[in-house]
Amino acid sequence: MSYIDTEKTYKRGPQIITRKDAGAIVARVGLQPNWRCLDLGGGSGFLALFLANLTPSGSVTTYEIKKEHAEIIKKNIGASGFRNVKLVNKPAEKFAGGGFDLITMDVKGAEKIIPRAYKALRSGGFIAVYSPHIEQQIACRATMEKAGFKSVITIENSQKEWSSVHGFTHPVPSQTVHTGFLTFGRKE
Amino acid sequence: MSYIDTEKTYKRGPQIITRKDAGAIVARVGLQPNWRCLDLGGGSGFLALFLANLTPSGSVTTYEIKKEHAEIIKKNIGASGFRNVKLVNKPAEKFAGGGFDLITMDVKGAEKIIPRAYKALRSGGFIAVYSPHIEQQIACRATMEKAGFKSVITIENSQKEWSSVHGFTHPVPSQTVHTGFLTFGRKE
Amino acid sequence: MSYIDTEKTYKRGPQIITRKDAGAIVARVGLQPNWRCLDLGGGSGFLALFLANLTPSGSVTTYEIKKEHAEIIKKNIGASGFRNVKLVNKPAEKFAGGGFDLITMDVKGAEKIIPRAYKALRSGGFIAVYSPHIEQQIACRATMEKAGFKSVITIENSQKEWSSVHGFTHPVPSQTVHTGFLTFGRKE
Amino acid sequence: MSYIDTEKTYKRGPQIITRKDAGAIVARVGLQPNWRCLDLGGGSGFLALFLANLTPSGSVTTYEIKKEHAEIIKKNIGASGFRNVKLVNKPAEKFAGGGFDLITMDVKGAEKIIPRAYKALRSGGFIAVYSPHIEQQIACRATMEKAGFKSVITIENSQKEWSSVHGFTHPVPSQTVHTGFLTFGRKE
Numbered sequence: 012m013s014y015i016d017t018e019k020t021y022k023r024g025p026q027i028i029t030r031k032d033a034g035a036i037v038a039r040v041g042l043q044p045n046w047r048c049l050d051l052g053g054g055s056g057f058l059a060l061f062l063a064n065l066t067p068s069g070s071v072t073t074y075e076i077k078k079e080h081a082e083i084i085k086k087n088i089g090a091s092g093f094r095n096v097k098l099v100n101k102p103a104e105k106f107a108g109g110g111f112d113l114i115t116m117d118v119k120g121a122e123k124i125i126p127r128a129y130k131a132l133r134s135g136g137f138i139a140v141y142s143p144h145i146e147q148q149i150a151c152r153a154t155m156e157k158a159g160f161k162s163v164i165t166i167e168n169s170q171k172e173w174s175s176v177h178g179f180t181h182p183v184p185s186q187t188v189h190t191g192f193l194t195f196g197r198k199e
Numbered sequence: 200m201s202y203i204d205t206e207k208t209y210k211r212g213p214q215i216i217t218r219k220d221a222g223a224i225v226a227r228v229g230l231q232p233n234w235r236c237l238d239l240g241g242g243s244g245f246l247a248l249f250l251a252n253l254t255p256s257g258s259v260t261t262y263e264i265k266k267e268h269a270e271i272i273k274k275n276i277g278a279s280g281f282r283n284v285k286l287v288n289k290p291a292e293k294f295a296g297g298g299f300d301l302i303t304m305d306v307k308g309a310e311k312i313i314p315r316a317y318k319a320l321r322s323g324g325f326i327a328v329y330s331p332h333i334e335q336q337i338a339c340r341a342t343m344e345k346a347g348f349k350s351v352i353t354i355e356n357s358q359k360e361w362s363s364v365h366g367f368t369h370p371v372p373s374q375t376v377h378t379g380f381l382t383f384g385r386k387e
Numbered sequence: 388m389s390y391i392d393t394e395k396t397y398k399r400g401p402q403i404i405t406r407k408d409a410g411a412i413v414a415r416v417g418l419q420p421n422w423r424c425l426d427l428g429g430g431s432g433f434l435a436l437f438l439a440n441l442t443p444s445g446s447v448t449t450y451e452i453k454k455e456h457a458e459i460i461k462k463n464i465g466a467s468g469f470r471n472v473k474l475v476n477k478p479a480e481k482f483a484g485g486g487f488d489l490i491t492m493d494v495k496g497a498e499k500i501i502p503r504a505y506k507a508l509r510s511g512g513f514i515a516v517y518s519p520h521i522e523q524q525i526a527c528r529a530t531m532e533k534a535g536f537k538s539v540i541t542i543e544n545s546q547k548e549w550s551s552v553h554g555f556t557h558p559v560p561s562q563t564v565h566t567g568f569l570t571f572g573r574k575e
Numbered sequence: 576m577s578y579i580d581t582e583k584t585y586k587r588g589p590q591i592i593t594r595k596d597a598g599a600i601v602a603r604v605g606l607q608p609n610w611r612c613l614d615l616g617g618g619s620g621f622l623a624l625f626l627a628n629l630t631p632s633g634s635v636t637t638y639e640i641k642k643e644h645a646e647i648i649k650k651n652i653g654a655s656g657f658r659n660v661k662l663v664n665k666p667a668e669k670f671a672g673g674g675f676d677l678i679t680m681d682v683k684g685a686e687k688i689i690p691r692a693y694k695a696l697r698s699g700g701f702i703a704v705y706s707p708h709i710e711q712q713i714a715c716r717a718t719m720e721k722a723g724f725k726s727v728i729t730i731e732n733s734q735k736e737w738s739s740v741h742g743f744t745h746p747v748p749s750q751t752v753h754t755g756f757l758t759f760g761r762k763e
Contacts, residue, residue, distance in 0.1 A: 143555075143557055144555045144556055144557050145557060146554050146556060171564060178520075178522050179519075179522065180520055180521045180522060181519055181520050181521060181565055181567075182564055182565035183564070183565070184564065184565045184566070185561065185562065185563050185564065186564055187561050188547060188558055188559070188560065188561065188562055188564060189557055189558035189559070189560045190560070191557075
């Protein structure tokens with residue numbers, strides 16, 4: 012079964028990071044198949060599994076504090092069949108290990124974990140922070156710059172869908188315009 | 200060297216498909232590491248190499264009719280170090296083979312090749328057509344629907360960059376708002 | 388009663404030109420209080436009345452072919468209390484008069500009327516065409532350029548609403564992204 | 576001479592409120608020809624003169640603290656020929672009078688003046704605050720809600736220009752995407 016079809020069977024608990032945003036992360040950082048990724052604030056595991064799919068010779072470790080969310084992630088990992096993804100049912104700030112190629116964050120108070128995330132990255136590694144609200148984006152960005160990250164950039168990633176029926180082509184009148192702000196940084 | 204750093208060394212000939220759009224393709228189709236991809240209209244090879252990076256146990260074959268562009272692609276393949284990507288210096292419509300998981304197109308007159316592309320896909324495989332102009336998008340979309348593709352969808356993919364300096368946060372006033380329209384379809 | 392409160396009492400029949408787009412027209416052409424405006428394809432009369440409100444020493448004549456729409460416009464004119472707006476229940480292409488400062492169009496087949504509209508404008512006058520579909524926009528724009536209009540420009544006018552509650556600020560996730568394309572030209 | 580042609584002769588000092596945003600204000604509040612408007616932070620006077628053009632039986636009073644900007648406004652008022660607009664070379668917070676139909680603000684620290692602006696509006700009157708940065712928008716919006724304003728709404732107003740040449744139609748690739756955030760409120 013294709014990744015995209017399996018994903019449709021995943022359970023959805025909390026607000027997920029959509030594939031649209033996951034794709035923007037993969038593109039911006041230039042994800043490689045052997046990367047070791049750390050995913051803080053796993054939610055329902057959609058981002059972790061999207062990354063796991065594309066890192067067959069690498070790995071993804073995802074931290075999720077809430078038990079009920081961790082249960083959902085566990086189920087979704089099972090459904091995915093991926094063996095390179097690991098779930099830790101602990102708070103994001105308690106993450107262990109280092110030398111990561113990529114750290115992703117979708118967690119309240121992300122700015123408090125950013126300095127440790129910097130240390131846990133290999134030189135040349137990336138951080139990608141997802142912030143639904145602009146206040147979070149501002150706080151994270153400032154912390155990233157203070158923590159030593161370079162090439163810090165924030166993007167609002169959006170996809171406008173077009174309808175085209177019998178010679179009447181126009182953007183779909185009402186659609187999703189906002190999911191979250193994505194802020195990236197690199198450790199040099 | 201990271202993929203992203205190697206990419207910076209690639210030569211740029213014709214207008215390229217940016218990583219932003221390449222990431223949208225990867226996300227929308229749920230690219231898998233073992234996919235066999237066909238890339239019609241290689242340009243400078245950026246999309247082909249982006250896909251090659253993420254399909255270590257798969258492959259990418261890219262067709263480019265113009266000799267000078269093919270030369271650039273050849274150089275970029277060399278720089279990438281990837282062994283799973285193959286260049287054919289022939290017109291897109293002369294492509295060979297079948298059973299592909301993904302066919303991407305960035306070529307004038309793409310609509311003429313779409314019916315053959317349909318046949319060359321495995322069941323469940325995807326097509327992704329990049330069209331700088333809306334007239335091309337309209338023509339391709341109509342042809343895709345006639346050719347039998349399902350779940351046809353067109354998106355305009357954009358990333359708005361934000362600036363944030365000392366408590367003054369706002370979108371960068373002037374920036375790129377358009378690259379191309381992306382139209383997707385699936386063979387059921 | 389304020390214009391905005393009166394407008395809320397207007398009847399809505401067919402799809403209206405929203406104040407958002409009416410405001411874009413007023414701004415782009417630099418509407419003046421003494422302008423004589425011709426509005427082709429009156430719909431429910433919202434644009435005609437918006438213009439009438441801002442042209443107290445000018446006038447607006449609106450053409451609407453459909454009887455049931457004309458009835459709605461008539462009611463709305465009554466509700467508005469404006470005496471500088473006139474309704475003609477005839478097809479747009481049958482419009483009379485000349486020397487107009489502004490001609491607005493929201494009508495199928497607008498491109499067929501554009502050459503006559505050119506003649507009916509004073510030197511320095513403006514045309515503003517509203518097209519829900521891009522095919523209409525393309526046809527109208529080409530006709531406008533052929534008809535002799537200068538400074539032809541098409542805009543997609545959009546307003547993204549932001550939500551801000553207790554320190555959580557972000558664009559409203561789902562909202563209207565498309566109403567119509569606006570194409571402007573000037574007779575020199 | 577048309578308003579739009581006269582405007583081209585205006586001097587530009589500081590960053591101006593463009594006609595695009597001025598049109599959004601006019602549309603959102605339903606400006607009427609007899610309104611008395613107060614414009615705080617006149618800049619180069621573009622918004623004040625845009626409003627003056629559309630309020631022939633009303634008036635606009637604009638406050639500008641900086642002498643060099645006030646000089647520019649003075650010149651632009653002269654060029655406009657409008658007699659219903661008055662310049663006061665004083666800080667915005669020193670404004671006098673009351674019973675205004677509309678108060679517009681483009682000034683640093685706007686949030687400090689908002690409570691007084693509330694008092695200076697007639698019942699049913701509107702406030703429109705222009706904020707280049709999101710932090711200003713957040714501060715103003717919170718203050719507006721505390722001050723008693725109703726129907727508070729923030730919009731990001733944008734116009735995407737399309738190019739259409741010989742059957743090749745697409746948004747202009749690089750263009751202005753941000754000017755300012757507009758926050759509106761009404762005194763009930």
